[in-house]
Amino acid sequence: MRWMIAGLLFALAVTLAIATAAVRADNVRARRELEGRYRGVWDQIIEFKRLSVQQLESVSPDELARLQWRWLQRETGRREERLQ
Amino acid sequence: MKSGELKRVRFAFGLLGLVPVFLAGWFGYVQVAQAGRLQRPGRAALPLSAEVADNYAKRSEELPAPRGSILDRNGATLAADCEAYEVRARVRVPSTKRKDLSLFRPWLERLADNLAMALVADPELPERSRMYARYRERLRRVMWTGWGVDSLPQRGAWPAGRRDILDFLVAGGVDRRRVLDALDSHDQSKAYPTLHLQRLHSFKRVYPERDLTYGIVGHTESYEAAPGSAAPFRTVGVCGLESFAALAPDSGAVRRFLADGRHRAYFLAPVQSPPAPARLHSTLDLELQRVCVRELAQQCEAGMSLRGSPDDKPVWGAMALLEVESGDVLAAASWRSGGVHPKGAAFAPYQSRFEPGSIVKPLVVAYALEVGAVGWDDAFDCAPNGAMYGRVIRSLGRRRAVKDDHDCGVLTPHGILLNSSNIGAAMVGLRLSREQWQDYMSTFGWGTSLGLRLPHESLGGHPRRSFSPEISERGFRANSAISFSFGYEMTTTALQVARAYLRLLRGVDAELHLVRGLELDGKWHRASREDGVGRAFRPEVRGRVLAAMRDVISDAEGATGRTVVQRFRKEGTELHGLVGGKTGTAFSPVRDADGKTVTMRNASFVGLLPAAEPKWLVVCVLQKKGGRARFYGSSYAAPPAVRLLLRCLELRGGGTLRQEPQVGPGGQTRTGLQSPDRTGWVESVGADEPRETR
Numbered sequence: 001m002r003w004m005i006a007g008l009l010f011a012l013a014v015t016l017a018i019a020t021a022a023v024r025a026d027n028v029r030a031r032r033e034l035e036g037r038y039r040g041v042w043d044q045i046i047e048f049k050r051l052s053v054q055q056l057e058s059v060s061p062d063e064l065a066r067l068q069w070r071w072l073q074r075e076t077g078r079r080e081e082r083l084q
Numbered sequence: 085m086k087s088g089e090l091k092r093v094r095f096a097f098g099l100l101g102l103v104p105v106f107l108a109g110w111f112g113y114v115q116v117a118q119a120g121r122l123q124r125p126g127r128a129a130l131p132l133s134a135e136v137a138d139n140y141a142k143r144s145e146e147l148p149a150p151r152g153s154i155l156d157r158n159g160a161t162l163a164a165d166c167e168a169y170e171v172r173a174r175v176r177v178p179s180t181k182r183k184d185l186s187l188f189r190p191w192l193e194r195l196a197d198n199l200a201m202a203l204v205a206d207p208e209l210p211e212r213s214r215m216y217a218r219y220r221e222r223l224r225r226v227m228w229t230g231w232g233v234d235s236l237p238q239r240g241a242w243p244a245g246r247r248d249i250l251d252f253l254v255a256g257g258v259d260r261r262r263v264l265d266a267l268d269s270h271d272q273s274k275a276y277p278t279l280h281l282q283r284l285h286s287f288k289r290v291y292p293e294r295d296l297t298y299g300i301v302g303h304t305e306s307y308e309a310a311p312g313s314a315a316p317f318r319t320v321g322v323c324g325l326e327s328f329a330a331l332a333p334d335s336g337a338v339r340r341f342l343a344d345g346r347h348r349a350y351f352l353a354p355v356q357s358p359p360a361p362a363r364l365h366s367t368l369d370l371e372l373q374r375v376c377v378r379e380l381a382q383q384c385e386a387g388m389s390l391r392g393s394p395d396d397k398p399v400w401g402a403m404a405l406l407e408v409e410s411g412d413v414l415a416a417a418s419w420r421s422g423g424v425h426p427k428g429a430a431f432a433p434y435q436s437r438f439e440p441g442s443i444v445k446p447l448v449v450a451y452a453l454e455v456g457a458v459g460w461d462d463a464f465d466c467a468p469n470g471a472m473y474g475r476v477i478r479s480l481g482r483r484r485a486v487k488d489d490h491d492c493g494v495l496t497p498h499g500i501l502l503n504s505s506n507i508g509a510a511m512v513g514l515r516l517s518r519e520q521w522q523d524y525m526s527t528f529g530w531g532t533s534l535g536l537r538l539p540h541e542s543l544g545g546h547p548r549r550s551f552s553p554e555i556s557e558r559g560f561r562a563n564s565a566i567s568f569s570f571g572y573e574m575t576t577t578a579l580q581v582a583r584a585y586l587r588l589l590r591g592v593d594a595e596l597h598l599v600r601g602l603e604l605d606g607k608w609h610r611a612s613r614e615d616g617v618g619r620a621f622r623p624e625v626r627g628r629v630l631a632a633m634r635d636v637i638s639d640a641e642g643a644t645g646r647t648v649v650q651r652f653r654k655e656g657t658e659l660h661g662l663v664g665g666k667t668g669t670a671f672s673p674v675r676d677a678d679g680k681t682v683t684m685r686n687a688s689f690v691g692l693l694p695a696a697e698p699k700w701l702v703v704c705v706l707q708k709k710g711g712r713a714r715f716y717g718s719s720y721a722a723p724p725a726v727r728l729l730l731r732c733l734e735l736r737g738g739g740t741l742r743q744e745p746q747v748g749p750g751g752q753t754r755t756g757l758q759s760p761d762r763t764g765w766v767e768s769v770g771a772d773e774p775r776e777t778r
Binding site: 003006010028031035039043044045046047049050053056057060061062 | 085093097100164166167168169259260261264265283290292293294295344349374
C-alpha cells in the first residue's frame with residue numbers, strides 16, 4: 001500500500017512539474033504576444049505623429065498655394081485642349 | 085511484490101533520492117567552496133546574491149531626452165521633436181556560412197539588400213529607388229568592413245578565433261510603420277535566424293516651416309557640400325537658434341523592464357521621471373518671416389531673370405525686420421545664388437559682410453548733430469569744383485577724389501541726406517575728431533557682436549590701422565574720416581545696421597533680441613534684457629534725421645528714393661509720409677579666392693514705418709559681383725523692404741499682428757504643435773489645438 005501511495009505521489013509530482021512547465025510556457029507565449037501588441041501600439045503612435053506633422057506641413061500657405069497653382073495649370077491645359 | 089521488483093523499485097527511488105543529495109552538494113560547493121562568487125572564464129567573477137539574481141531579470145533602458153521646441157512669438161512651432169526609432173542589428177554569421185565561405189559573400193549581399201528593401205518598404209517614401217541604393221550601399225559597406233571581408237579567404241571555413249558577431253546601425257530616425265513591420269519580419273526570421281534587430285528610442289527633429297527658417301532657426305546638423313558625393317552634405321555642427329544651450333538634451337528618462345533567459349525584454353514599465361522638454365519662445369513672427377523670405381527671393385530671382393547676364397545677378401541677399409519698441413527681430417531672411425542649399429550656406433543677415441555705403445549717412449549726421457559738431461542749418465557747398473571742396477577736402481591731399489552721383493550745390497544736413505551727397509557727408513565727417521569717430525563706432529556698435537549668441541557671427545568693423553596712432557591726424561582725416569562718412573573703409577552685416585538704427589531711435593545701449601524666454605519644467609523664464617536702452621539721442625536730433633529720412637522717400641528734387649515712390653504709386657500706394665528710409669549704393673574692389681580683384685556692388689536700404697514715429701525697421705542688402713554700375717539701393721533693395729513694411733501695417737490693421745504675443749498665466753505663448761509631453765510618448769502633434777496658420 002505504501003508503495004502505491006509513494007508511486008501516486010511521484011506521479012503527482014511529475015504532473016505538477018509538467019503543469020508548471022506548461023503554465024510557464026503559456027506565460028512566455030502570452031508575454032511575447034503582449035509585447036508584440038505593445039510595440040504595435042507604439043508604432044502606431046509614432047506613425048500618427050509623423051502623419052500629423054506631415055499634414056500640418058501640407059496645409060501651410062506655401063504648400064496650398066503650390067497645390068492651387070498646379071490645379072490651375074492642369075485646368076488651363078485641359079481647357080486649352082478642349083478649345084483646340 | 086516479488087523481491088526482484090522490490091529491488092528495482094528501491095533502486096529507482098534510491099536514484100531519485102540522490103537528486104536532492106546532489107543538489108545539496110552543489111549548493112554547498114557554490115555557496116561555501118566558491119565563497120559566493122562564480123568564476124567565469126574571461127570575465128569577472130559573478131557574485132552569487134539575491135540582488136544579482138534579480139538584476140539578471142530586471143533591466144532598464146535609457147531613453148534620450150528631447151531637445152524641445154522652438155516657437156515663434158505667436159506660438160506657432162518652428163522646430164519640435166518627434167519620436168522615432170534607431171534600429172541596430174546584431175548578426176552572427178550562420179554556421180553553414182562559416183563552414184563554407186563561398187556561401188558567405190552572397191549571404192551578406194542578400195542581407196544588405198533585404199534590409200535596404202525593408203527600409204524603403206513604405207510606398208509613400210519620396211525617392212525610394214535612390215534611397216534604396218544608398219541604404220544598400222551603406223549597409224553592405226558597414227558589414228563588409230565590420231567583418232573584414234577583404235581579408236577573408238574565398239573558400240574554406242571561417243578562420244578560427246575570428247569574431248563572427250557584428251553589431252551595427254541599420255538606420256536612425258525610423259518612424260514609418262511599414263518600415264518597422266518590414267524590419268520586424270527579418271528579425272530572427274527563418275531566412276536570418278542569427279539576425280537580431282533592436283529598436284532604440286530616439287527623436288527626430290521636425291521643422292514645420294522648414295523653407296522659411298533654415299538660417300535663423302538653424303538645424304541640429306550643419307552640412308557642407310561634398311562634390312561628387314552621393315550625399316551633398318555632411319554633419320559638422322549646429323547653427324541658428326538650435327545652437328542654444330537650453331536646447332541641448334540633458335540626461336534622458338529611464339524605463340525599467342524585465343528580460344527573459346534570452347535577454348528579450350518584456351513587461352516594460354512606464355517611463356520614470358522623464359525630463360520635460362524645453363520650449364524656446366523666439367521673437368520671430370512666422371507670417372512676417374514668410375513675407376520676408378518670399379519678397380527677398382522674388383527680388384533676387386527677378387533681378388537674375390530680367391537682366392539675363394550672369395554678371396547682373398546678386399550673389400547674396402539679406403533682409404531683417406525689427407520691432408523698434410522692443411528690439412525684437414521679427415524676421416530675417418537670406419538668399420544665395422548658385423543653387424546652394426540653405427543648409428550649407430551662410431546666413432546672410434549676420435554672416436555676410438558688406439561695405440554699408442550711404443545707409444550710414446543718417447547715423448553720421450545724427451552723431452555730428454548730437455555732439456554739436458554741426459548745426460541743422462549749417463550750409464555746405466557740395467559742388468565738386470567749389471571753393472569749399474577745395475579748402476576742406478582737396479587740401480588734405482586725399483588720393484581718390486570724393487564724388488557724388490549727381491552734382492549738388494549748397495546743402496544743409498537735411499539736403500545731404502536727401503541727395504545722399506558723399507561730398508556733404510565728408511564735410512560733416514571732417515567736423516568730427518578722431519576720438520569722436522571712435523566714439524561713433526562704439527555708439528552704433530560697428531564691429532562688435534550682436535550679442536544674440538548665434539554661432540559663426542561675422543563682426544566686420546574697420547581695419548585696425550584706421551585708428552592707429554602711427555597714422556597722422558591729417559592722414560586720418562584725409563582717408564578714414566572721409567571714408568567712414570559715407571560708409572566705406574568698414575564692413576558690417578545687415579543685422580548690425582539694424583542695431584545701429586535701433587540705437588539711433590531708442591538709445592545707445594539698445595540691443596536686438598531673438599529670444600523672448602524659455603519654458604522649463606512648466607516654469608516661464610523671461611530672457612534677460614538690458615535694464616535700459618542707454619542715453620537717447622536728443623529728440624530734436626532724432627526728429628530731424630527722421631524727417632530727412634521721410635523726405636528721402638519722396639518726389640523731392642534729388643531724393644534718392646524717388647524710384648521706389650514712383651514704382652509703388654503705380655501700384656496704388658503713396659509712400660511719402662508713410663515710409664521713411666535711406667538708400668545705399670556702394671562698390672568696392674575685393675580680392676577673391678583666386679587672387680583676382682573683382683568689384684562687388686551693394687544695393688542696400690533701411691526703411692522705417694511709420695516714417696514719423698517708427699514701429700518697424702527693415703534692412704535689406706543685395707550684393708552682386710561686378711556687372712553694370714546701375715545697381716541702386718532704391719531700385720533693388722528698397723522694393724522688397726517696403727513691401728515687408730506694408731505687410732506689417734496690413735497685418736496690424738487686420739488685428740493679426742500682435743504687438744504683444746498672446747500669453748498664458750506664466751507669460752508663455754500657446755502652441756499647437758506639441759512636442760513630446762512628460763512621458764515623451766503620449767500627446768499627438770497638433771491634435772488638440774489648431775495651429776495658428778494665418
